[in-house]
Amino acid sequence: MENVISIQNLTKTYGKKRGVADVSFDVHEGEIFGFIGPNGAGKSTTIRSMLGFLKFNSGNIQILGMDSIKDHEKILREVGYMPSEALFYPTMKVSEVINYAAAVRGLDCAKEAAMLCDRLKIDTSKKIKELSLGNRKKVSIVCAMQHRPKLFIFDEPTSGLDPLMQNTFFELIKEYVGKGTTCMLSTHVLPEVKRYCDRAAVMREGHLIKTAPVEELIKTSVKNVKLTADGKQEDFVFKGDINELIASLGSRKIENLTIEEPSLEELFMHFYENESEEQ
């Protein structure tokens, strides 16, 4: 399978402050790739490095087989990016912003834009300054999708969108992905990752700590344990050989024991706990 995004050993620092360190991962053609991590984990730094907003210290980024620095402009022709803040020029009308995005691309995207505005219920006659965050997000979606890019990069796309619009948004993504577009979805809304993504990467404090199919992330050796023993109830996440857990419980009087797969949320939290807290 061809890699649409290939990042190798990406390192970016802000002076003495940490950005991301030695981040490497691939995004395959036609997949929806989740990019998970809390605020400050380095997700936006990675994305901003990919798009050329930041000059990274070392590493290599290939997007659609092109070098992110050398072929920066060519890459952006094929990318639809939706930033987390979705801010535009406040005095412009929605239609003007959408047309401006198409004009810079040198394309006539009127038909696709009209379809998207209809699906997302956007009033294009309004001025940007009159719009709520949710409505600005919708404008941002149109700007990212109207030119039918080969790659979507979405940074916290659903914040501010109501549940109905979130559904419409993911329906649109699935439709475009069905036609061959690849999607990188940066989020900390884990149910979105679990529901829509094929694979995901987990970021923590500037480091990539895991990249795997979402199913595999859930089916890891980490287990959610609920134990009632010696008159006490204990809930904890266990990582390791399950036989060792059972052996360690042998000396205790067990009244009830449940071992189950963790939810993605719990798994996510597990990645952020220290080794000592895990067991």
Next chain:
Amino acid sequence: MIAVTIQEFKLNIKNMLIWSLSVGILGFICTIMYQSMEGDVMDMADQFSKMGAFSDAFGMSTLSIATLPGFFATEVGTVHGLGSALFAAFLASCLLSKEEDGHTGEFLFSLPINRWKVITGKAISLLIHLVLFTAICGAFYFLAFAYLGEDIPTKDMMTFLLGMLLMNIEVASISYLFSSISSKNRMGLGLGIALVFYSYDLVGRVVPSMKDYLFIGPFSYTNASEIFAGKNAPEYSIIIALIVIIAAIGGTYITYTKRDLAS
């Protein structure tokens, strides 16, 4: 790049019209006031020309304000010089930084256009606005001379307007450089630069020891009294202006294409 130029032109057209109409109409009113003051000005002109440093600073020792060109140069020269310099600084000092300050940079720079083209596109729109500003104001000044039925000193007027345009470009290019360095709008800094240049020229014409260094400042070659008196711009002043413009614009390209963009 053309789309960026058009977009930026549209975003600032209202500002340009407000500023140019304000300065132009003020210049027009100042000029036609000559008619009502003509008799009194005759008496005042002699006194004004003998007020030492004050007369030097405002050019009244160079050209008699009793004549329309002298009156125009003294009154409108100051209004246009200061007004246009402030407009140039106002427009240029936020042109690049506003993308980061207003968080619109993520939208703009995610479009397939590199920073070099953004700088160029915005600079072209800035230049168009400065030319239009000068043209609109100039039209009012020509109109005022025509209204008074006086001969228009076309050559001097064009030298004055082109000199002012060059000064505006110089102030704008320095402000543009500041705009490329900062991720926050620094309009105050831009306006401050324009005022510092104006003050430098004003003080330089009063303080004898500074007169030899006037050519460094952009107001040296836009002194309306000297232009309408047929004097040439100070030696090297235009060359210095061109060097400053090239250095500032070059600096803008270097800094803006190399630095990280704030989110």
